[in-house]
Amino acid sequence: MTGSDRTPDPSAAPSTGAAPSTGAAAGPGAGGRPRVAVVFGGRSSEHGISCVTAGGVLAAIDPTAYDVVAIGIARDGRWVLEQSGAERWSIAAGDASQAEALLPSVDGARPTVTLTRASSGTDLLVSEASRPPEAFGEVDVVFPxxxxxxxxxxxxxxxxxxxxxxxxxxxxxxxxxSMDKAYMKVVLAAAGLPVMPGITVTATQWAADAADVRARVADLRHPVFVKPARGGSSMGVAKVRSADELDAALEVAFEHDPRVLVEVSAQDAREVECGVLQRLDGGTETTRPAEIHVDAAHDFYDFEAKYLPGQATEIDLPADLPADVEAQVRSLSAQAFEAVGCEGLARVDFFVQPDGSLIVNEINTMPGFTPTSMFPQMWAKSGLDYPALVDRLLQLALRRGTGLR
Known part of the structure; x- marks a missing residue:
């Protein structure tokens, strides 16, 4: 591949502030620094939240240690060279009822990016209309x-x-x-971890025999939670208190995923989260747990309570738990991490029952990762600030190979 006198949009260039060479000899980042491609956006309903997360990561990566490229995936699946300025990816002020409109979005009209395998590594190719693709240089690690x-x-x-x-x-x-909550429960239960009873309902089953689905849900006893099996950020989740609320809740959940989990509600339980991180020597460590207190205006820790400003959600960090319960939370978090074969990072969410017993709610392999998100806050409280946390994850990725391991 040959270069030309064209340079990419400086606003999308690596963090050096200068436009990189477009020739094949560009290689790793300037000055021999590892080149990091931060990839965000995507086709899921969590597109906007991913963009917000990217803004935090882009701002935290040390430009003297890494050469950074921002790659956005538009809602239609196009990969584009995006702006790396963190301010582009913040949540706008506005009416909480218009939550989706407040979130940033990838501009699908920007130059297209393609990852391609080359003899010396993995290259980025940048394409624009009426111009041949040009090599942007090698990528050492992707932060998705x-x-x-x-x-x-x-x-x-x-x-x-x-x-x-x-x-x-x-x-x-x-x-x-970990993404599919129904299969996650199967794996965690097989490893001896406590999970909440529930059933899986598919859109096909619902269309074929709604009465049977209603009967299966009734066996669980109300209230129940209806949630997309492979969703996140509480999108499409509803608390169903009685049978006459079920149909509408399922229809909303099916808009996000044709597989839906209906789960027993953990009545009067406390919501606690714990961060897990791999060490550079291969072991794992955990944070002290944090507890979420949601304002009475919200039935549960929903999208608005999680992300929008002005919502009266309070965090106890660390959570006020008896020493033995905290120790069990941390132990079960590490066990869940190992049970699903996680690497790098995870956040494990729990219900603490009134009697002190624990239920593993879910494990998140890419938890919310803005500086104010729970996972970075827990690590900051444990002595690892946001930039150091990002650096740890990049170092872990650079040390491991691809393929079977």
Whole structure:
């Protein structure tokens, strides 16, 4: 591939501030620094939240240690060279009822980016209309801050394995299992971890025999939670208090996923989360747990309570738990991490029952990752600030190979 006198949009260039060479000899980042491609956006309903997460990561990566490229995946699946300025990816002020409109979005009209396997590594090719593709240079590691299907579920991890490029976070199987809450429960239960009773309902089953589905849900006893099996950020989730609320809740959940989990509600339980992180020597460590207190205006920790400003959600960090319960939370978090074969990072969410017993709610392989998200806050409280956390994850990814391990 040959270069030309064209240079990419400086606003999309690596963090050096200068436009990189477009020739094949560009190689790793300027000055021999590892080149990091932060990939975000995507086709899932969590597109906007992924963009917000990317803004935090882009701002935290040390430009003296890494050469950074921002790659956005538009809602239609196009990969484009995006702006790397963190301010582009913040949540706008506005009416909470218009939550989706407040979130940033990838501009699908920007120059297209393609990952391609070369003899010396993995290159980025940048394409624009009426111009031949040009080499942007090699990528040493990808930081995929994608949430939801077509990203957090093993799909991009499989693509990166095929491309032979290192990446941050869990591999294909761990990502896929953890994304699908129904299968996650099967794996965790098989490992002896406590999970909440529930059933899986598919759109096909609902269309074929709604009465049977209603009967199966009734056996669980109300209230129940209805949630997309492979969703996140509480999108499409509803608390169903009685049988006459079920149909509408299922229809909303099916808009996000044709597989839906209906789960017993953990009545009067406390919601606690714990962060897990791999050490550079291969072991794992955990944070002190944090507890979420949601304002009475919200039935549960929903999208608005999680992300929009002005919502009266309070966090106790660390959570006020008896020492033995905290120790069990941390132990079960590490066990859940190992059970699904996680790598890099995870956040494990729990219900603490009134009697002190624990239920594992879910494991997130790419948790919310803005500086104010729970996972970075827990690590900051444990002595690892946001930039150091991002650096740890990049170093872990650079040290591991691709393929079977």
């Amino acid at each position: 801050v994608l949430h939801g299907p077509w990203g957090e579920d093993g799909t991009i991890q499989g693509m990166l394995e095929m491309a032979g490029v290192r990446y941050v976070g869990a591999g294909v199987l761990a990502s896929a299992v």
